[in-house]
Amino acid sequence: MKLIGLCFLVFCFLDSILMAQDLNDARQSVIMNATVQDSPTQIKLSWKLDTANGGYTIWRKSINEETWGDSLIYLPPYSTSWIDTSVQSGIGYEYQILKSLPAFPYGDGTRNFGSGYIYAGIKVPPTHHRGTCLVLIERSIVKTLSFEITRLMDDLQGDGWTVDTISVERTDAVPQVKNKVLNWLQNISDRQKALFILGRVPVPYSGDIATDGHHSDHRGAWPCDGYYGTIDGLWTDQTVNNKTAASSRNDNVPGDGKFDNNVIPSKVHLLIGRVDFSNMNKFPESEEQLLKRYLDKNHAWRIGKIKMEERGLIDNNFPLDLEALGQSGWKNFAVMFGINNVKELPYRQTLSNQSYLWSYGCGGGGPESASDITNTTNFTTDSLQTLFTMLFGSYFGDWDYPNNFLRAAIASRTCLNSTYGNRPNWLFHHMALGEPIGYAAQLAMNNRGLYAPRFYGGYASTALMGDPTICMHVLDPVENLLATQEGLSVRLTWRGPKSASGFYIYRKYASDSAYQLLNTQAISDTSFIDVCVQKGLINYLVRSTALK
Numbered sequence: 001m002k003l004i005g006l007c008f009l010v011f012c013f014l015d016s017i018l019m020a021q022d023l024n025d026a027r028q029s030v031i032m033n034a035t036v037q038d039s040p041t042q043i044k045l046s047w048k049l050d051t052a053n054g055g056y057t058i059w060r061k062s063i064n065e066e067t068w069g070d071s072l073i074y075l076p077p078y079s080t081s082w083i084d085t086s087v088q089s090g091i092g093y094e095y096q097i098l099k100s101l102p103a104f105p106y107g108d109g110t111r112n113f114g115s116g117y118i119y120a121g122i123k124v125p126p127t128h129h130r131g132t133c134l135v136l137i138e139r140s141i142v143k144t145l146s147f148e149i150t151r152l153m154d155d156l157q158g159d160g161w162t163v164d165t166i167s168v169e170r171t172d173a174v175p176q177v178k179n180k181v182l183n184w185l186q187n188i189s190d191r192q193k194a195l196f197i198l199g200r201v202p203v204p205y206s207g208d209i210a211t212d213g214h215h216s217d218h219r220g221a222w223p224c225d226g227y228y229g230t231i232d233g234l235w236t237d238q239t240v241n242n243k244t245a246a247s248s249r250n251d252n253v254p255g256d257g258k259f260d261n262n263v264i265p266s267k268v269h270l271l272i273g274r275v276d277f278s279n280m281n282k283f284p285e286s287e288e289q290l291l292k293r294y295l296d297k298n299h300a301w302r303i304g305k306i307k308m309e310e311r312g313l314i315d316n317n318f319p320l321d322l323e324a325l326g327q328s329g330w331k332n333f334a335v336m337f338g339i340n341n342v343k344e345l346p347y348r349q350t351l352s353n354q355s356y357l358w359s360y361g362c363g364g365g366g367p368e369s370a371s372d373i374t375n376t377t378n379f380t381t382d383s384l385q386t387l388f389t390m391l392f393g394s395y396f397g398d399w400d401y402p403n404n405f406l407r408a409a410i411a412s413r414t415c416l417n418s419t420y421g422n423r424p425n426w427l428f429h430h431m432a433l434g435e436p437i438g439y440a441a442q443l444a445m446n447n448r449g450l451y452a453p454r455f456y457g458g459y460a461s462t463a464l465m466g467d468p469t470i471c472m473h474v475l476d477p478v479e480n481l482l483a484t485q486e487g488l489s490v491r492l493t494w495r496g497p498k499s500a501s502g503f504y505i506y507r508k509y510a511s512d513s514a515y516q517l518l519n520t521q522a523i524s525d526t527s528f529i530d531v532c533v534q535k536g537l538i539n540y541l542v543r544s545t546a547l548k
Contacts, residue, residue, distance in 0.1 A: 022319035025326035030116025046081040054100035092121035115452040130160040131192030138199030139167040148295040162514040170200040197274040206259035206460040212394040220250030221258040222461040223400040233266025268445040271438025273468030279402035304476035311341035313356040317363035329360030348374040355385035365393020367401040376408040383413040390421030417466030423456040431472040438468025500544035508539040
């Protein structure tokens with residue numbers, strides 16, 4: 001399969017950043033890089049100077065800490081770098097930089113700030129076991145897509161997940177489905193747990209909200225997959241009484257099965273993503289055919305058959321908005337690829353013939369479109385060359401709408417994940433050091449101020465379209481893996497890809513729930529002998545590794 005040993009992030013900066021970006025995006029962002037030194041160990045943070053700032057404050061924490069604690073240092077307004085010498089090789093460190101903006105955007109001294117985040121480390125080791133993933137499947141596709149689902153299970157195990165499946169009817173009650181998830185959770189001890197919703201699994205609705213600002217015709221209950229990820233917290237259906245939205249889907253009255261909560265009431269414990277192509281009749285393919293196509297391209301990405309240029313594209317059609325809508329693209333993509341590899345370009349026109357691993361587009365929206373970006377009808381025929389996309393505009397954040405724009409993106413021939421880009425503000429910087437995209441979804445669902453700005457953090461409408469276990473970096477898998485019994489031992493041989501610097505070997509007996517690592521250090525040989533194995537069926541897994 002594949003495994004990436006993560007190293008460090010090295011980024012470059014353009015001197016003209018404030019001219020290259022829309023002013024609001026630039027001022028409310030801290031676009032930073034991290035360069036590292038192995039001996040003596042140090043991480044250097046650098047950023048582009050903003051002459052309107054009032055100084056920089058830096059915090060650091062581990063990825064698992066839920067508070068920033070005390071700041072490390074305050075730096076004067078003219079600063080453009082800082083070196084952290086209290087670091088160790090093999091550990092990832094998350095940094096927050098806030099810059100004060102006393103004269104922006106109002107010019108009257110009103111307090112404001114810009115923010116930036118990065119996750120960096122020196123030779124961070126690869127992740128052998130990611131956690132446990134529950135694939136929650138609509139029952140009607142269990143047999144008809146059995147080959148694709150079985151292949152998905154193999155791919156997830158090959159990426160370090162222990163995998164379970166539960167099937168449900170599309171007509172089941174939402175609480176009934178959640179009870180099945182909760183019963184599964186009781187037996188899972190892994191720190192990281194993912195929920196991959198596949199097919200028309202019943203959709204929870206919650207709130208009296210209009211995160212797109214259209215309170216007159218779109219306020220009410222929005223779809224809320226975060227419901228499935230909470231263990232405690234009170235979900236009520238007693239107080240909201242609103243039937244003013246244009247669509248009856250958004251109606252929310254006491255006792256109708258739609259919850260009152262505008263904000264998810266407790267911590268979300270799962271990395272949640274959904275692949276659901278019901279009511280997408282503008283596509284010529286059937287719902288089942290769209291699911292099959294998604295699982296096919298998912299597999300192709302995981303085994304290195306899809307190639308994308310590691311760069312980001314931004315198309316912000318609201319440059320004067322003080323919310324700085326394009327900052328989500330700039331802050332995430334610069335950390336991933338370096339500022340030289342982040343471009344402001346027309347969304348559809350560029351992606352039709354050039355590949356950008358990540359893209360961001362915002363424009364005046366409808367349920368099926370964003371102006372000057374693209375629309376659902378175009379997605380039915382286009383093969384836009386982007387794998388991950390953030391899209392923002394009115395109405396389509398309500399993703400259960402028929403022919404919805406966000407779901408159309410992942411129903412297309414190429415894209416694997418999409419999000420409603422700014423409400424909440426998404427933070428994907430952990431993906432640059434190996435975390436799956438569902439980790440960002442969990443952060444967004446749980447953000448109550450840990451990350452700034454927290455626009456609509458924790459709102460019930462927060463959702464990830466696509467497989468939550470997808471990672472941004474993949475390696476080509478080994479080929480021609482053969483196992484030969486030699487007495488009480490088993491000899492494994494394979495052919496490794498040119499990109500690999502070494503290999504890890506794993507074994508699973510029938511009694512094991514997960515693969516067990518056999519070599520703590522990567523080997524460069526393309527053979528391995530497993531001595532004194534037990535009798536019975538044995539599964540082996542060989543994964544390539546490289547510094548990234």
